[in-house]
Amino acid sequence: MRKDGINRRTVLTGTSALGAASLLSGRAMAQAAAPASRPATSLPARGEFVVRGANVLSMDSAIGDLPSGDVHVRDGAIVAVAENVNAPGAQAIDGKNMICMPGFVDTHWHHWTTCLRPIIRQDDPKLTYFPVTFKTGLHFTPEDSYRSVRLGTAQALAAGITTTQNWAHNVRSPAHADAEMSAMRDSGIRGRFAYGNPLGDPDDKPMDIADLARAKRDWVGKDGMLTLGICSRNVDGSQGGTRGAISIEMAKKEWGAARDLGLPITLHTSGVDAIKTLTGTGLLGPDLQMVHPLGSTAEGRAELVKNGVSYSTSPIGEARRAGDIQFPEMLEAGVKMSMSIDHTTTYNCDCFVCMRMLYTLNIHRFGPKNTLTARRLVQLATIDGPRDLGFGDKTGSLTPGKRADLILIRTTDINLSSLGDPYEALVTMGQPDNIDTVVVDGRILRRKNQFMALDFEKVSRDAADSAASVKAKAKWA
Numbered sequence: 001m002r003k004d005g006i007n008r009r010t011v012l013t014g015t016s017a018l019g020a021a022s023l024l025s026g027r028a029m030a031q032a033a034a035p036a037s038r039p040a041t042s043l044p045a046r047g048e049f050v051v052r053g054a055n056v057l058s059m060d061s062a063i064g065d066l067p068s069g070d071v072h073v074r075d076g077a078i079v080a081v082a083e084n085v086n087a088p089g090a091q092a093i094d095g096k097n098m099i100c101m102p103g104f105v106d107t108h109w110h111h112w113t114t115c116l117r118p119i120i121r122q123d124d125p126k127l128t129y130f131p132v133t134f135k136t137g138l139h140f141t142p143e144d145s146y147r148s149v150r151l152g153t154a155q156a157l158a159a160g161i162t163t164t165q166n167w168a169h170n171v172r173s174p175a176h177a178d179a180e181m182s183a184m185r186d187s188g189i190r191g192r193f194a195y196g197n198p199l200g201d202p203d204d205k206p207m208d209i210a211d212l213a214r215a216k217r218d219w220v221g222k223d224g225m226l227t228l229g230i231c232s233r234n235v236d237g238s239q240g241g242t243r244g245a246i247s248i249e250m251a252k253k254e255w256g257a258a259r260d261l262g263l264p265i266t267l268h269t270s271g272v273d274a275i276k277t278l279t280g281t282g283l284l285g286p287d288l289q290m291v292h293p294l295g296s297t298a299e300g301r302a303e304l305v306k307n308g309v310s311y312s313t314s315p316i317g318e319a320r321r322a323g324d325i326q327f328p329e330m331l332e333a334g335v336k337m338s339m340s341i342d343h344t345t346t347y348n349c350d351c352f353v354c355m356r357m358l359y360t361l362n363i364h365r366f367g368p369k370n371t372l373t374a375r376r377l378v379q380l381a382t383i384d385g386p387r388d389l390g391f392g393d394k395t396g397s398l399t400p401g402k403r404a405d406l407i408l409i410r411t412t413d414i415n416l417s418s419l420g421d422p423y424e425a426l427v428t429m430g431q432p433d434n435i436d437t438v439v440v441d442g443r444i445l446r447r448k449n450q451f452m453a454l455d456f457e458k459v460s461r462d463a464a465d466s467a468a469s470v471k472a473k474a475k476w477a
């Protein structure tokens, strides 16, 4: 019931809902608002189906690859993966000329910024990501946050991402937190919500720890669809554009509070050496994920391995920065790696391009000495992500007993036809448009490149309205 209450409050922040609410009161209002929260009605049911005759890339070493295999799913779980599965009564999904593999996993994405795409641009310093997100971010209502995360998660699903970490560094109130988590739930995607401070807050003002505890109580269920963590402000002296910079004392306070709640931490390392800053403080640990592997030293990487710290690389954005993306150095040192989109305001959500970027840059750096394989990159984009986010026992591979997060990729499209090695094809030639079907937790959310339940026209229109609204409130010149 508590969640229903949250949903209603979030929904009622919208202008149309407020208009309707003014005509209603009390019980009648609650009854009218409930359908708008949509969780029960907007997501397809978990049924029973078998993908038959697909080119299965299980990402499970015990199962391996099946050039023609079946994947049986029932009530959200993978029941069997084999060359032939006997499942009378299950709906058959033709997997012929399709690659069937685990969904992609994004491990850091600032979903709340997605709606700002009409304003942000890369080629004008006044209109790049940081100035625009900071100026408009101060004016976000919970409804704006909801709409932006709806657009971001819709885009993620369309690109075959079945798990995301929502790096929410503009939680302006408890209602904003609820709005972002409502949007994640309503999309049907699996994910972690990384709770952050509001943009513009003083660096010496701590995160709302009481609400973090409340969010954990209200939102983290046993179904494994949504987990919680925190996203920290920078600790290396850099403001990171807009995210703020905190002292080690403040990090100890905020991270300590998160850890007391059993919640993990994610941190950008865009400035000077964050690893060096944190070494010896007792703050490094296996529940810490760093973002953007640039500029580290061999000693720093050894420190990460010693403390079990992971690193998320966002290749498209990082390729625009000075210095090498240290993916190969991290792998060689033994750092746990994962892949992320970061944002989609100045580039597309495209896991194929993320993999291709790492592949290309590696070849650019090492030439014939390159040892990075296409298969390793597909592993990075699938099973490495859940291991980083703590979903490793639930998803990331097509393994009986795990939850059914999978995608079907058409190999008859012009860019993939005459398929050779599937890993090579995905990394060098794949594109999101090839993704025919997206399943999360056994729910078929997309089929034949179309959403099954999500009203994308509305999601898109709402996001555009929010962009115009925050732009006006920010008195954008």
Ligand SMILES: [Zn+2]
Pocket: 108, 110, 167, 268, 291, 342
């Ligand atoms: Zn980021």
